[in-house]
Amino acid sequence: MKNIIRMLITLSFVGVVSGGGLALLSSWADPLIAANKKADTERAIFLVQTEADDYELVTDVPFELYRVFDETKNPVGYALPWEGNGFQGAIRIMVGLSQDLNTIKSIEIIDQTETPGLGTKILEDPFRGQFEGLNADPHVKWVKGAPATADNEVETITGATISAVAIVNIVNDGIETLRAAIAEGAGQ
Amino acid sequence: MELILIFLSAALVNNFVLAYFLGICPFVGVSNKLSSAVPMGLATTFVMVITAIVTWLIYHLILVPYEVEYLQYVSFILVIASLVQFVEMFVRKVSQPLYRALGIFLPLITTNCSILGLALFMVLKEYSFVEGIFYGVGAGAGFTLAITAMAGIREELELADVPKSFRGAPITMVVAGLLALAFMGFAGMITV
Amino acid sequence: MKKQLTLFNEYKKGIWDQNPVFKMLLGLCPVLAVTVSAMNGIAMALATTFVLTFSSFIISLIRKLVPTQVRIASYILIIATFVTVVDLVMRAQFPALSKELGPYIPLIVVNCLILGRQEAFSSKNNPLRSVVDALGMGTGFLIALASLGGIREILGSRTLLGLQVLPDMFEPWLVMILPAGAFLTLGVMLGFLNYLTLRNKRKTDEAQLAHHPELPIIDTSIRQG
Numbered sequence: 001m002k003n004i005i006r007m008l009i010t011l012s013f014v015g016v017v018s019g020g021g022l023a024l025l026s027s028w029a030d031p032l033i034a035a036n037k038k039a040d041t042e043r044a045i046f047l048v049q050t051e052a053d054d055y056e057l058v059t060d061v062p063f064e065l066y067r068v069f070d071e072t073k074n075p076v077g078y079a080l081p082w083e084g085n086g087f088q089g090a091i092r093i094m095v096g097l098s099q100d101l102n103t104i105k106s107i108e109i110i111d112q113t114e115t116p117g118l119g120t121k122i123l124e125d126p127f128r129g130q131f132e133g134l135n136a137d138p139h140v141k142w143v144k145g146a147p148a149t150a151d152n153e154v155e156t157i158t159g160a161t162i163s164a165v166a167i168v169n170i171v172n173d174g175i176e177t178l179r180a181a182i183a184e185g186a187g188q
Numbered sequence: 189m190e191l192i193l194i195f196l197s198a199a200l201v202n203n204f205v206l207a208y209f210l211g212i213c214p215f216v217g218v219s220n221k222l223s224s225a226v227p228m229g230l231a232t233t234f235v236m237v238i239t240a241i242v243t244w245l246i247y248h249l250i251l252v253p254y255e256v257e258y259l260q261y262v263s264f265i266l267v268i269a270s271l272v273q274f275v276e277m278f279v280r281k282v283s284q285p286l287y288r289a290l291g292i293f294l295p296l297i298t299t300n301c302s303i304l305g306l307a308l309f310m311v312l313k314e315y316s317f318v319e320g321i322f323y324g325v326g327a328g329a330g331f332t333l334a335i336t337a338m339a340g341i342r343e344e345l346e347l348a349d350v351p352k353s354f355r356g357a358p359i360t361m362v363v364a365g366l367l368a369l370a371f372m373g374f375a376g377m378i379t380v
Numbered sequence: 381m382k383k384q385l386t387l388f389n390e391y392k393k394g395i396w397d398q399n400p401v402f403k404m405l406l407g408l409c410p411v412l413a414v415t416v417s418a419m420n421g422i423a424m425a426l427a428t429t430f431v432l433t434f435s436s437f438i439i440s441l442i443r444k445l446v447p448t449q450v451r452i453a454s455y456i457l458i459i460a461t462f463v464t465v466v467d468l469v470m471r472a473q474f475p476a477l478s479k480e481l482g483p484y485i486p487l488i489v490v491n492c493l494i495l496g497r498q499e500a501f502s503s504k505n506n507p508l509r510s511v512v513d514a515l516g517m518g519t520g521f522l523i524a525l526a527s528l529g530g531i532r533e534i535l536g537s538r539t540l541l542g543l544q545v546l547p548d549m550f551e552p553w554l555v556m557i558l559p560a561g562a563f564l565t566l567g568v569m570l571g572f573l574n575y576l577t578l579r580n581k582r583k584t585d586e587a588q589l590a591h592h593p594e595l596p597i598i599d600t601s602i603r604q605g
Contacts, residue, residue, distance in 0.1 A: 365564035372560065
């Protein structure tokens with residue numbers, strides 16, 4: 001019996017000290033972690049919207065969306081973080097869109113777990129750069145094995161077709177959802 | 189459909205052992221005989237499913253409402269350790285044959301990182317309760333598959349003339365590498 | 381009673397004689413998972429060493445107060461606490477690195493190296509020796525991760541610590557940065573080290589071995605943990 005009490009006391013003591021210490025530490029770390037996350041999003045927004053000077057979170061849509069403004073506070077478009085499936089896991093990208101949602105300004109891959117050296121070519125400019133100024137009306141198409149001809153076409157990556165097509169699908173899916181939301185009067 | 193995809197993805201495409209490197213210790217340590225590899229796989233699967241259920245409840249019913257997510261690791265590992273102990277006692281009481289088959293493997297499971305890994309990935313992927321269970325079953329099935337395949341190969345290897353300095357751990361690692369390559373064939377098939 | 385090693389030897393044993401990765405095959409999960417590049421390996425090893433050193437110190441301090449039955453539970457609690465500390469600090473101060481190492485930081489909790497050292501060493505030795513032992517093991521772990529990461533980075537992406545070391549005409553071996561490459565590299569390294577040890581052993585005469593009972597006897601069978 002005495003032993004059980006001693007066991008309980010030891011365990012609860014260790015537990016309380018550890019919990020208390022962590023609570024203190026997390027009250028210091030949490031704001032910093034939140035700031036890091038915000039900085040990440042911010043960096044991606046300014047990368048996909050080059051003339052952006054300011055942005056705000058659009059609150060009346062059921063997903064994350066940012067409206068972007070230039071120096072004179074004119075709205076220049078949207079930055080839309082969107083997620084979908086890649087070759088091995090989720091891919092998260094930031095899509096920069098024009099005000100009328102018909103032109104992609106640029107995209108930036110935020111998170112991915114593609115095969116290093118093959119799928120990760122989606123991060124590199126020969127592929128990613130194709131999205132700069134791409135026509136997204138009605139949607140983006142992909143072509144395989146031949147250079148893109150139309151202004152809404154993207155050439156896939158040799159050896160990483162699935163990853164490349166995944167990006168196109170994520171972009172289309174995001175834009176379509178956003179268009180539907182805007183058509184219902186959101187984001188104004 | 190979504191649930192089946194989660195299961196297949198955890199079992200094949202993102203196999204815990206061969207793609208995430210979780211549970212390497214038992215994978216290498218208990219894979220020399222089929223007769224011990226299969227029970228080990230089953231015991232791990234069993235604990236994985238229970239862990240998925242319990243840690244999901246703890247995370248969503250205690251940690252999130254009280255905003256103490258930073259206690260995640262501490263609480264998960266404690267729960268897993270006591271859970272394994274509890275399962276061991278329960279199995280011993282309920283079924284002697286089952287205890288004899290799984291018993292000695294249970295204590296080893298506490299330090300099997302695939303269990304904690306499962307709990308953490310489940311939180312990371314924001315699975316719902318049912319999805320979590322399927323994820324647990326899939327991860328367990330994947331582990332069982334990998335360790336069984338490994339044991340089968342190692343039993344055959346006994347007959348092979350492996351260079352002396354490569355016997356044991358080194359050749360096991362090389363075989364695991366080839367298995368990992370083979371499992372890569374599943375990638376792109378399904379993704380969740 | 382076993383003769384105590386000098387502090388320096390206590391430190392040194394972790395580097396080679398009892399190297400946690402190459403000799404004891406402990407903590408292989410992070411070894412394989414994060415060694416895509418030398419930098420990741422080094423960061424992981426430093427995080428592990430931090431947790432190992434502090435847990436060893438605390439556990440060694442309270443080793444006489446903890447009842448044996450709840451020993452493991454208390455150790456795990458203490459280890460998990462320090463892992464959370466590392467995780468929070470990393471996410472707050474080094475977000476890029478923490479993204480890279482991802483969920484493998486929390487998995488330090490179940491790194492058998494750490495719990496193993498508490499069981500085998502800190503619970504029986506004074507704080508100073510425990511810290512020295514932890515630092516030694518950490519150094520050994522660092523050497524293993526850095527070398528594995530270095531080899532995989534050089535062959536897999538032509539770079540070392542981010543600097544290009546192989547010419548462009550060298551076609552990178554993609555397999556090295558894939559999971560399969562981790563297993564293959566570690567397997568070949570272990571085999572090579574075994575070969576060296578076996579050769580040395582043949583050269584060393586038996587008498588000398590008898591004088592140094594602490595010299596390791598290579599055991600290629602794998603321990604659980």
